[in-house]
Amino acid sequence: MRYVLHCKPLRAQSVTTFAGRHYTTTSIPPAGPSRLPEGADASTLSEDELRRKRRTDWKRRQNGQSFLDHTIVHVRAGTGGDGCVAFHRELFKPYGPPSGGNGGRGGDVYILPTPHLTSLSSVSTRLRAQHGGSGGGTWQNGKNAPPLVIRVPLGTIVRELPRDDPRRQKDEYEAEAEDLQGLSPQEKRDRMRAKRWVHYPEYADDNAQREDFKHAEKVLFAQERERRRARRLRSENPIFLDLDKPEEAAEAADPNAPLGQPRVDFMGHLVAQGGMGGVGNPAFLSSTQRSPKWATRGYPGERVSLSLELKLLADIGLVGMPNAGKSTLLRALTGGRARTEVAGYAFTTLNPVVGVVRVSDDGNFDGFAEGAVHDETRAEEERERGLMERGELADALTRNQRRALEEKAVVDPYDTMEAFRFTVADNPGLIEEASANVGLGHSFLRSMERSLALAYVVDLSAPAPWDELRVLREELEKYKPGLSAQARLVVANKADLLGGTGASEEEVAEARAKLRRLEAFVAEEMRMGEGDGQRALDVVPVSAKFSLNLKKVVGLMRRYVEEAREAKAKADQAAQESSDVL
């Protein structure tokens, strides 16, 4: 006889015979993530790492489309709330005065640069501020809508699309004109009235006959024409904002403001104004009209289309294959201040990150300590979390202090006299065919175009670092011919893995030979400059993780930036002079 223990076979089945009977048993696979990312082994990656890797893989499937440095957003400010038609009623007062409240203002739209964002991908393409609240009976005014603040990364340029741009959305007046197209004059008038007036129930027709109402309508249209003209004048000077500095409150709060006044935080630059609220029926009370049965609706908010462009302005851009150690290098150059993720799998960095390197005259840079270790960010976070849990974080030594104690020497990593400062951008990894949007795509290459100089970062411990260089150069050229001419430096990273302490003589000799071969390749094939001024790129072996030989890298980078800035200043001056002559 045969017993089947599981009706539905799940995975591997085995048949066991016991006491002359056959039992089928099924082994159930161990619990774990159902879909492992490519190249991942569940046993070696922690849950956290798996989560990050899945995010990376998702991003790769987007072909780099989630890093945005150019987008168009259609913005609508809020419409004002409607005024109210109401009459006051009270005991023994059957015919009270008109008591409809005014509508609240629609929400304004502001744009605010913030250093916490690095990409425009979090900005929606359609944004609407809230509408103002409508007025109520007993003179209750509607609520003003809160402003809508669009947060954009620092370095964003905002341009309003001009009137003739086909990508621009229609403004509030054009939208109404389109709505009225093809209608008869009577229908047009009815629709325009319906959009502008609120009537007491069942009094719409009666109101339309009244002289007071006709007069009020005339006044309203006159005001509207005025607003329309002002709007047209404003769109002749389209919005242009260059948001490259973090901004403080534009004006301090009024010192004479009454106590308890809420502090007005700077909300950024106004790009679209909310519509005014409609007025309630008390506004139409006059000596001839004691019982006005109409009120106005709120005005529509402004509609604008903005083109946002993120110009990541870094002086030096790091270019390298995934895992070459670009992020580690940026962290080492900024003393761990640059918030960029470091991990041992490809495509850790998803968006470009810019860090500032501050150099003193003797070549030291801020955060530098010979041999300080810049580990993977996860390991550093875990160490810090452990300290925090044990309550030791406040008393813990910083990386530099630790190092100073270990060496029993005072490390003076950085003299506060800053002599020079430049920015370095850590970019996502570039792979073969990146220019055809493979891997993380090439959207971030655009920001590299604007760098003064590029530095290749290659993994010296890889079997053939020169092949990496060739691929990188080709990809840059394919993306934009001439872009690779901006490269100045080859950083041969992970030199500690070759011929470090404890290595045999053979290994040291092998490492030297590899470095020489890389240098020979660069001398032969990778040249910078033009014509007679051509020379080979500099090659510097470093260990970003252990901060070895970084001073040389910083010194060279400083020189390139100084040269490029000088050349730029000269070019600007020449352009200025030629325009003066004209």
Ligand SMILES: Nc1nc2c(ncn2[C@@H]2O[C@H](COP(=O)(O)OP(=O)(O)OP(=O)(O)O)[C@@H](O)[C@H]2O)c(=O)[nH]1
């Ligand atoms: N031994 C050694 N390991 C290094 C060095 N630099 C980086 N690493 C390690 O190499 C791995 C990858 O470093 P990342 O800085 O994330 O590399 P990346 O170039 O930014 O990689 P992507 O962001 O994926 O393009 C990490 O595990 C680092 O700890 C180094 O100089 N020596």
Ligand SMILES: [Mg+2]
């Ligand atoms: Mg990285």
